[in-house]
Amino acid sequence: MLIKTYGCAVYGIEAIPITVETNIGRGINFHMVGLPDSAVKESHKRIKAAFSNAEFKYPGKEITVNLAPADIRKEGSAYDLTIAVGILAASDQINSEEVENYLIMGELSLEGSLRPIKGALPIAIKAKELGFKGFILPKQNENEVSIVEGIDVFGIDHIKELVDYFNGDTKLTPAVYKPSLNEEDFNTQQLDFSDVKGQENVKRALEIAAAGGHNILLVGPPGSGKTMLAKRLPSILPPLTIDEALETTKIHSVAGLISSNAGLMQNRPFRSPHHTVSDVALVGGGSNPKPGEISLAHNGILFLDELPEYKRQVLEVMRQPLEDRIVTISRAKMTVEYPSGFMLVASMNPSPSGNFYDPNDPNSDPEFIVKRYLNKVSGPLMDRIDLHIEVPAVKFDELSDERKGENSVVIRKRVVAARELQALRLKEMKGIHYNAQLSAKMIEKYCKIDTQGKQLIKTAMEKLGFSARSYARILKVSRTIADLDRSDKIKANHIAEAISFRSLDRDGWLN
Template sequence: MLTKIFGSAVFGVEATTITVEVNVAVGVGYHLVGLPDNAIKESNYRIAAALQNNGYKIPGKKITINMAPADLRKEGSAYDLTLAVGILAASGQIKSDSIANYIIMGELSLDGSLQPIKGALPIAFRACEEGFTKFILPEQNAREAAVVEGIEVYGVRNIKEVIAHFDGKEVLQRTIVDHQEEFYSKLDMPEHDFADVKGQESIKRCMEIAAAGGHNIILIGPPGSGKTMLAKRLPSILPPMTLNEAVETTKIHSVAGRTDNSGLMVRRPFRSPHHTISDVALVGGGTYPQPGEISLSHNGVLFLDELPEFKRSVLEVMRQPLEDREVTISRAKFTVTYPSSFMLVASMNPSPGGYFNDPDAPVTSSPAEMQRYLGKISGPLLDRIDIHIEVTPVPFEKLSDSRRGEGSAEIRKRVTAARELQSQRFRETRNTHYNAQMSTRQIREFCALDDASLNLLKNAMERLNLSARAYDRILKVARTIADLDQAANISGNHISEAIQYRSLDRDGWLA
């Protein structure tokens, strides 16, 4: 008897429906074809034990299983439940009248219980697009998949529940998630708050500007000055994610198996990899490509602490994703693309010893040592960071002040208002959503200066020996400062403030 049952394979952040054809005929043998990997080839042992421990068995006949399309490689243990139900249906041990309406996925334990799978959300989207009406998967992934409207999601704990459902002995309970309510109920719950930061008003201002324009930022200062503390609070002042952004972000984390059965992700991700990370772990890849840290920080923040300690090769592979906002991983037989639109926040000490060229510091370094240390960061990478700011230690008077500073909620209101202006400005442009993404042509169009501001910028570049690459960056940041002021045009004050945020471009900064 031949039975067709449906599963799904995930490539990148998209899914492809897999048709599993199970044929039970006279003879002996178990044949699994269709480019399965080792995890799928071993599934017959897990299936046999799971069925035996629940009162069923693999029939002693010739079983041929084809996973179509046969030229597409399938990987992972998530097809265990698909294959087990197909075998039971083809051998007549369960009814299979309505089985064609279902996508079925899940990894089996030897006792028949189900383990969570990766990629439940993109699988649910694809199933809905292709007209499937029902999706059976492990209970741990049910809330994630239930975000998709138009498909009934059933979370199960054991294969017995699936068998009883098809035999009509038990009705599975549908998982229903009001994703609109869940999304909006969690928007204003920042984990960290800027109100906890003592002093550092100028740095907080920088972070506000960076958040408002989506600018990459680097913090330079000695140990204990608050660089990491400030960076961790940046997501709390970024504009709330839209529903589309939340779905995009959740899909990436679903593919990586990091959703934790929480439904939609509504907080912007904050990723902080250690400096020993490899280039593959950062950008994604591997034998079976998985998203890297820059994709997991999509629509959020990627924080690289102690930037010069990262291997140069690791930092250099970020250059293309910072420009294109996506990562393409190519293999001989396929190519996958992961989105990677993130804000880069980096921090570093100004020298190997960690302190500025201060004779009273515990550890001092010569200007040559400091320059050599900074030289570990390439010019092209530094060119993609709009804001450079020096962070100085907080004095005792500020640390001991019991008054709370301005909270993240107040700052976020100003940031959100500035982002709304940018959304209107770039509404006709497909790939530009905020100021940091402006092209040269857009800079000329939206960052026009009057004569006084132009002269100010010219004098500053000449007197401070600013590099040519600083010109566009200053204009972008000035446009964001003007947006925070709700100003239609860039003024001299906006240019003056933006010039302050190019520390590393100043000739003789370390002299």
């Protein structure tokens, strides 16, 4: 008897439907075809033990399982339940009439209980697109995918529940999404800018970066608060929209980073890889491509502490994703794409000794050593960072001041208001929501400046040696500063402030 059950393979962050054809005939053997990997091939051993412990009969006949389409490699243990249901239906242990109406996936333990799977969210979205009646999966993944409307999601703990359901002995209740975090919880869980003493100019720069989604570099001596400030940046970012939350959760789901019973991600990601990270770990890849840190930071922040300590090769592979906000990983048998629309926040010391260059201080590093240290980060990569901020050491009077600074909730309101202006201005632009995403044509349309502003930028370019890319960055940052000012026009003071945030573009400091 031939039975068809359905699952999905996940490539990139998209699911591809897989038909599992199970046939039971004369003989005693088990065959699996359709390009399965080792984990899939081993599934029949887990299924056989699960059947025995759950008191189901494993057919003593020839079982042939075909995973179609056969030219797509099937990987992982998530097909256990799909294959098990096919065997049960083909051996008349469950009613086969309803089986084909459901997409079924899950990893079986030897006792018949289910373990969570990776990529559950993109699979649920594909199941809805394909018109399945429901999606049956492990209970631990239930809340993660129940946000998807238009399809019933049934989470089960044991294979017996599924058998009883298809035989009409019990009913399964569709899962109802349970948010794991509300606005009040979000505010209490975040680190707050009110904890930071002094550094008002740096706080201002971070507010501008958050308002426009701009990349930012913090340069200062050890102990000046660079890491402390960077870790508080998520507290002033706008909340994730439903589309952003879905896309972010899909990436983390594929990577297997969604904890059991967790729902949709509601905090923007903050990824901080160590400087020993490899280029594959940062960008993504492997024989079976997986998302890297830049994709896991999508719609959030990628924080690179001590930027010059990262291998130059690792930093250079970020150049294309920083521009295109997508990373393409090509292999002989496949090409996958992962979103990489992240804010880059980096920090570094201004010199090997950790202090700013001072020609009057005999103990400071010589100028050529400082230049060599700064040039560990290439000019083209630095060009892609919109704001360069000098973070001075905090003075004692500021550290001992008991007064609290402006808190993150107040700053966040200004950031959200600026983002709303940008969203309204860019509503006709597909996939463009804030100023950092503006293309050259959009800059020309939305970042118009008057004669005084042009003269100001011209002078800065001539005296400070700015590149053409730096010019575009200045215009985009100026547009964000104007939005925070609730100004339709970009004024000279907005441009002047944006120019002040390009401190490392001085001619001769970076190649």
